[in-house]
Amino acid sequence: MNPVYDCHIHMMPGRCDAPETFLAKITAAGMTGGSIFSLPPKNTLFYKTGTTMPEHRERIANVLDFCRKLPDTFHPFFWLNPTEPDALEQIRYAKEHGILGFKVLCSTYAPLEGLAAYRECARLGLPVHFHSGILYDGEVSGGFNRPLDFECLLEVSGLRFALAHISWPWTDECLALFGKFRSAAGMRSGPAPEMYIDTCPGAPEFARVDAFRKIGLLPYDAGSRLLFGIDSSVNDYSTDGARRIHEFDRNAFNKFHAMYSDPVRVHEEVPFTRHGLDALDFNSIFENAVSVNYLRFIGKKDGRKQ
Numbered sequence: 001m002n003p004v005y006d007c008h009i010h011m012m013p014g015r016c017d018a019p020e021t022f023l024a025k026i027t028a029a030g031m032t033g034g035s036i037f038s039l040p041p042k043n044t045l046f047y048k049t050g051t052t053m054p055e056h057r058e059r060i061a062n063v064l065d066f067c068r069k070l071p072d073t074f075h076p077f078f079w080l081n082p083t084e085p086d087a088l089e090q091i092r093y094a095k096e097h098g099i100l101g102f103k104v105l106c107s108t109y110a111p112l113e114g115l116a117a118y119r120e121c122a123r124l125g126l127p128v129h130f131h132s133g134i135l136y137d138g139e140v141s142g143g144f145n146r147p148l149d150f151e152c153l154l155e156v157s158g159l160r161f162a163l164a165h166i167s168w169p170w171t172d173e174c175l176a177l178f179g180k181f182r183s184a185a186g187m188r189s190g191p192a193p194e195m196y197i198d199t200c201p202g203a204p205e206f207a208r209v210d211a212f213r214k215i216g217l218l219p220y221d222a223g224s225r226l227l228f229g230i231d232s233s234v235n236d237y238s239t240d241g242a243r244r245i246h247e248f249d250r251n252a253f254n255k256f257h258a259m260y261s262d263p264v265r266v267h268e269e270v271p272f273t274r275h276g277l278d279a280l281d282f283n284s285i286f287e288n289a290v291s292v293n294y295l296r297f298i299g300k301k302d303g304r305k306q
């Protein structure tokens, strides 16, 4: 089976499948690995009133324990609130115990407020996977999740980070920000931060297809930093949904591959954006998004644990 990594899998409060059941469901969907985000930090959005909200040690132990019972192609991420007073200690504790990356959702704070935490993640060589885009939480939170709010990560040398959902409805802003990070790499001292884009739904189909096309046409080589994701959960992984999303995305890239393998067509559409005659390989963009880009994001050169 070719490797297909789902970069966006949740573990949420409430009933949860056993690891073996989850593995059977995700394997049936054609996925071979991915990132599993721990239970969320304390936030009434995720925990019903009256339920206990577990401390970071317990949440770290949960996700590590779950992943230990899975093949090593599954990677435990810790869902961090970078504004908690002991965030830096949580990060170090997570790393020491085997966490391989962090998930952050800026529901009540701006990305800028977590810079010290992201610097620590970068220092430890661990990636940060952010929610980005509109958040249907009943709260005033959109201003914390626009792509441009993440421009402050330019200050975090060496950080690998991803923005999820192509930041819908701000997908163009997300791609423009990507271009900025790409170009800034040659303008700033120290190891440049690396931005990745997680294309998982949340963004409606037509917006995603539109973004896929632009990702290929823009001259930023975004195809080398694209991640494929489903945004389902280990609680009850959606085999059918994941299979359909995988097929949908592959078909969309395939359609663009046929369309833009003709360099004349590319030249007609973007004569000033791209110089010269280029045939565009959209199929490779998708193949990389489901495999090698993901491994680079989590800091693995190949499929083996470091």
Ligand SMILES: [Zn+2]
Pocket: 008, 010, 231
């Ligand atoms: Zn999610």
